[in-house]
Amino acid sequence: MSNVSTMPCLPAAGDHRDPGFGVYVHWPFCAQKCPYCDFNSHVRHAGWDEARYLAAYRRELDSVAERTGRAHAVSSIFFGGGTPSLMQPATVAAILDHVAQLWSIDTDAEITLEANPGSVEAERFRGYRAAGVNRVSLGVQSLDDEQLRRLGRVHTVAEAMTAIEVARRTFDRFSFDLIYARPGQSVAAWRRELAAALAFGSDHLSLYQLTIEPDTPFAALHRSGKLVTPEPEAASDLYDVTQELTEAVGLPAYEISNHARPGQESRHNLLYWRYGAYAGVGPGAHGRLASAGAASRSATSTIRNPEAWLAAVESAGHGFSEEAALSHAEQADEMLLMGLRITAGLDLGAMAALTGRVPSQTTITRLVGDGLLLPPVEGRLAATRRGRLVLDWIVTELATSLVPRMASTMAR
Numbered sequence: 321m322s323n324v325s326t327m328p329c330l331p332a333a334g335d336h337r338d339p340g341f342g343v344y345v346h347w348p349f350c351a352q353k354c355p356y357c358d359f360n361s362h363v364r365h366a367g368w369d370e371a372r373y374l375a376a377y378r379r380e381l382d383s384v385a386e387r388t389g390r391a392h393a394v395s396s397i398f399f400g401g402g403t404p405s406l407m408q409p410a411t412v413a414a415i416l417d418h419v420a421q422l423w424s425i426d427t428d429a430e431i432t433l434e435a436n437p438g439s440v441e442a443e444r445f446r447g448y449r450a451a452g453v454n455r456v457s458l459g460v461q462s463l464d465d466e467q468l469r470r471l472g473r474v475h476t477v478a479e480a481m482t483a484i485e486v487a488r489r490t491f492d493r494f495s496f497d498l499i500y501a502r503p504g505q506s507v508a509a510w511r512r513e514l515a516a517a518l519a520f521g522s523d524h525l526s527l528y529q530l531t532i533e534p535d536t537p538f539a540a541l542h543r544s545g546k547l548v549t550p551e552p553e554a555a556s557d558l559y560d561v562t563q564e565l566t567e568a569v570g571l572p573a574y575e576i577s578n579h580a581r582p583g584q585e586s587r588h589n590l591l592y593w594r595y596g597a598y599a600g601v602g603p604g605a606h607g608r609l610a611s612a613g614a615a616s617r618s619a620t621s622t623i624r625n626p627e628a629w630l631a632a633v634e635s636a637g638h639g640f641s642e643e644a645a646l647s648h649a650e651q652a653d654e655m656l657l658m659g660l661r662i663t664a665g666l667d668l669g670a671m672a673a674l675t676g677r678v679p680s681q682t683t684i685t686r687l688v689g690d691g692l693l694l695p696p697v698e699g700r701l702a703a704t705r706r707g708r709l710v711l712d713w714i715v716t717e718l719a720t721s722l723v724p725r726m727a728s729t730m731a732r
């Protein structure tokens with residue numbers, strides 16, 4: 321595997337010291353549970369009372385605003401799931417209206433909704449657009465019907481292609497997800513499938529290697545030897561092909577699994593990776609809250625079970641199961657975990673400003689020497705392509721080497 325010495329730089333989406341303020345809305349329901357998925361997603365054949373859920377989302381947003389104050393300007397809103405394309409457009413509109421009552425929303429805010437091709441209808445998509453959604457992210461997963469069946473998906477390739485066309489016609493921006501490194505997938509087969517995906521000409525793609533998540537049906541099959549994922553070397557070859565093909569069409573990776581034409585990166589995900597503050601509402605959502613102007617973050621997470629979350633919000637005004645101020649050391653660890661995922665790297669000056677510490681120069685020099693980190697440029701620390709394959713290990717090395725540093729003493 322080659323060592324990349326020049327990494328694409330992210331465009332300046334505002335001051336990199338201010339990643340913006342985001343709102344994440346988790347919709348917990350899916351038409352069917354995919355056997356590989358451990359997202360907080362639930363099937364309710366009897367349906368759900370959407371008006372009741374809407375009232376609960378509003379109340380939980382109010383609770384977040386009480387904690388953060390109203391001085392934030394919202395730069396991105398993300399409806400994730402689960403399958404948010406099962407929500408009524410009127411529900412999405414009402415949630416967006418409520419966010420706008422609590423905080424100001426930037427005129428160019430990115431408002432994304434995740435959609436499953438099995439629940440895409442042109443009329444519904446027009447409804448989302450009228451509500452204010454300007455970007456959709458489609459879970460296509462594969463362009464092979466047999467593979468979709470094995471992944472337990474509810475849709476066919478033809479339906480996915482129709483969804484892509486509807487998304488293209490309806491929204492300014494769209495992205496879709498594929499899962500690769502599937503059982504038995506050869507490099508040649510992935511090359512063909514990825515080339516076909518790139519031919520759709522989307523400006524953003526999320527390309528995830530299949531992960532065997534504990535306690536999923538895939539984990540049981542994997543344990544019993546009935547589902548065999550590629551060995552690390554084969555997976556690394558598939559990863560290399562992914563970089564080669566996407567770079568060739570001007571869609572380089574800006575994060576481990578995310579590719580975009582420069583300027584078309586997901587602002588919401590960048591906000592996470594640049595350690596911005598965000599509200600997280602809905603069952604099983606995580607948030608990182610900060611009062612406007614305050615640096616320190618506090619972590620929130622909410623009850624995962626939809627009905628239990630609903631009952632908690634109705635009685636207490638929120639469904640938080642955890643609400644904790646993060647220490648400087650915890651924030652430093654999180655910044656390392658997040659910031660090294662992106663090719664533009666971690667802003668060491670921002671890290672010093674927020675946490676009063678940075679990784680030791682000795683450790684950085686050693687990891688640069690090992691070909692896992694790039695020499696810092698303008699105070700940004702980035703992993704090489706090889707380093708991104710062993711990121712957890714690098715993060716541990718850096719996290720155990722932290723030394724005190726004031727922002728003003730950072731060389732930029």
Ligand SMILES: C[S@@+](CC[C@H](N)C(=O)[O-])C[C@H]1O[C@@H](n2cnc3c(N)ncnc32)[C@H](O)[C@@H]1O
Pocket residue numbers: 356357358359400401402403434435436437458459460461497498499528529530531532533
């Ligand atoms: C919340 S889902 C996207 C929207 C919708 N729920 C869907 O599946 O169509 C987020 C994405 O995570 C990816 N994903 C989920 N579980 C995964 C796993 N075990 N391995 C790799 N990718 C996974 C899939 O590509 C999926 O599209």
Ligand code: SF4
Pocket residue numbers: 349350352353354357358359361401402403436459
């Ligand atoms: S539709 Fe998406 S969120 Fe729902 S189970 Fe499948 S992958 Fe998970």
